[in-house]
Amino acid sequence: MKLTGVELRRVRMPLAAPFRTSFGTTQVREALLLRAVTADAEGWGECVALSDPLYSSEYVDGCADVLRRFLVPALTGRRDGLDAPAVAPALSAFRGHPMAKAALETAVLDAELRERGVPLARELGAVRDRVPCGVSVGIMDSVPRLLDAVAGYLDEGYVRVKLKIEPGWDIAPVRAVRERFGDDLLLQVDANTAYTRADARHLAGLDPFGLLLIEQPLPEDDLLGHAELARRLRTPVCLDESITSARAAADAIALGAAGVVNIKPGRVGGYLEARRVHDVCVAHGVPVWCGGMLETGVGRAANVALAALPGCTLPGDTSASDRYYRDDITAPFTLDAGHLPVPTGPGIGVDPLPDALEAVTVRTEWLPA
Incomplete structure (x- = not known):
């Protein structure tokens, strides 16, 4: 397969409601979509970087720049053919930028699978034709408002609730949700690195509430701190930001820092x-689930395929479209x-709707071979 070129498409989509976490509040999703074109097919990928480098060091403008200047030319300049497994090695000379690389690899993989007539789920090794869905509930300005939001999501049918937490918004909202909705609710929390090792005793205050897990309580580079915290808590510690590769997952598991992996x-x-991370975790008996980054339908389709793998035994953040977007x-x-x-x-199994895509497009750029 030989690339004819890659289109970078910047879109701007208002969220159905503001989404607040410990690192900031998002009201509008600015995303970068990639369309990889070959002689026989085209494929789509979504870059999940946010507008500002708050969740990670990557951000939308930076991803567009590195794709334009380095990553896309490294693929479109090849004289030989290209398949999806060759993308990562071809881009390995460029340090970092996993979100930009992931978007490009996904677009190439989608194009390849469409040409072959193979669904992404089958290619990854999925074993289910439907996946259970959890919902991530942001930090709110009051406990009553949080309870109303959770009640609404449960009425919609979500089978698991994840509460975003930070210092000052943790034990009280968790207690309120557990008391209102009972012990049968699958409930977990996500700290997005907001705590330190000194908070271990405070975080142990979450243990009585029977949580599925506490996600990424400490900074992403503090594996030893997570291992120590895991020994002090009854609540399983789940790693998110710390898991940057299959090797990182193996190291975290070996240290006892990850009882669950997102x-x-x-x-x-x-x-x-991501499939290799899944396989490492399955080999060590560590449950995994698929996280989310406010994806559009393009990224959501691929995430649902990943969530159907056998080791994904916990409901993921693969919420319905209307959780984040009205359209x-x-x-x-x-x-x-x-x-x-x-x-x-074939491929990710969905296509952007031309009118809907055009309505939210801010700019497009064609990068020819």
Whole structure:
């Protein structure tokens, strides 16, 4: 397969409601979509970097720049053919930028699978045709408002609730949710690196609430701190930002720092590396689940395929389209008894709707071979 060129498309999509975490509040999603074109097919990928370098060092403008100047030319300048497994080695000379690399690899993989007529789920090794869906609930200005939001999501059918937490917004909201909705609710929390080792005793205050896990309580580079925290808490410690590759996952597991792993393909450089992270965790008996980054329908389709792998035994953040967007750029993903169907079409199995895509497009740029 030989690339004819790659289109970079910047889109701007208002969220259905502001989404607040410990690192900031997002009201509008500015995303970068990639369309890889070959002689026989085209494929789509979504870059999950946010507008500002708050969640990670990557951000939308920076990803567009590195794709334009380095990553896309490294692929379109090849004289030989190209398949998706060759993308990561071809880009390995450029340090970092996993979200930009993941978007490019996904677009190439989508094009390749469409040409072959193979769904992404089958290529990755999925074993389910539908996946259970959890919902991530942001930090709010009051506990009553939080309880109303959780009640609404449960009425919609979500089977698991994740609460974003930070110092000053942790034990009280968790207690309130548990008391209101009972012990049968699958409940977990996500700190997005907001705590330090000195907070271990305070975080142990979450143990009585029977949480599925506490996600990424400490900074991403503090594996030893997470291992120490895991020994002090009854609540399983789940790593997110710390898991940047299959090797990082293996190291975290060996240190006892990760009882659960959240896989985000953009964070690890793509869906092929995400599958390797999954396989490492399965080999060590560590449950995994698929995280989310406010994806449009393009990224959501690929995430649902990943969430259908056998080791994904916990509900992920693969929420329905209307959790984040009033109007998605693909046919919307809609909950059915708390589940989403795994796309069965070739590649990621969905296409952007031309009118919907054009309505949110800010600019496009064509990078020819």
